[in-house]
Amino acid sequence: xxxxxxxxxxxxxxxxxxxxxxxxxxxxxxxxxxxxxxxxxxxxxxxxxxxxxxxxxxxxxxxxxxxxxxxxxxxxxxxxxxxxxxxxxxxxxxxxxxxxxxxxxxxxxxxxxxxxxxxxxxxxxxxxxxxxxxxxxxxxxxxxxxxxxxxxxxxx
Numbered sequence: 001x002x003x004x005x006x007x008x009x010x011x012x013x014x015x016x017x018x019x020x021x022x023x024x025x026x027x028x029x030x031x032x033x034x035x036x037x038x039x040x041x042x043x044x045x046x047x048x049x050x051x052x053x054x055x056x057x058x059x060x061x062x063x064x065x066x067x068x069x070x071x072x073x074x075x076x077x078x079x080x081x082x083x084x085x086x087x088x089x090x091x092x093x094x095x096x097x098x099x100x101x102x103x104x105x106x107x108x109x110x111x112x113x114x115x116x117x118x119x120x121x122x123x124x125x126x127x128x129x130x131x132x133x134x135x136x137x138x139x140x141x142x143x144x145x146x147x148x149x150x151x152x153x154x155x156x
Contacts, residue, residue: 022051049076065105068135102135109133 012027019026024047025033035043057071073080082099086092101107110123110133125133127144138145 022047045077052076067105069104102139105135109135109138111135 015027018024024044030040053075056076057074060066060069060071060074080100082096082103086096098107110125114123123133125131125137125142125144127133128142130143131137131141133142
């Protein structure tokens with residue numbers, strides 16, 4: 001089988017570029033291997049998903065809002081563990097949404113609101129009014145959330 005590589009707009013040239021981009025075997029190597037259709041599709045889909053997972057993980061490292069997120073957990077075609085543990089109840093999905101926003105750093109705490117509004121005075125927690133509301137206070141120290149935290153920790 002000969003492939004017309006001279007014309008960069010040809011079908012075969014474009015296929016060669018795509019195969020090279022995804023580090024897949026060449027057309028002639030595919031011809032020599034002769035995998036079953038299902039195995040071929042599985043291998044292609046896994047390779048493409050791995051390529052895009054890697055690209056996404058690299059881009060995520062550059063995002064300041066994702067600095068607390070474990071980028072290695074993110075994979076194309078795989079659900080994040082936050083979503084895997086949910087029963088199909090509306091309030092559980094809402095709670096998981098908050099967890100996901102806390103994980104990605106996109107949950108607006110008073111610390112963030114202060115930065116956006118340009119307010120120079122310290123923004124106290126809306127729930128307890130004791131100290132500045134940042135991620136550490138919200139998750140660990142806020143006494144207004146102690147009952148919820150204790151309830152969640154004792155649940156089996």
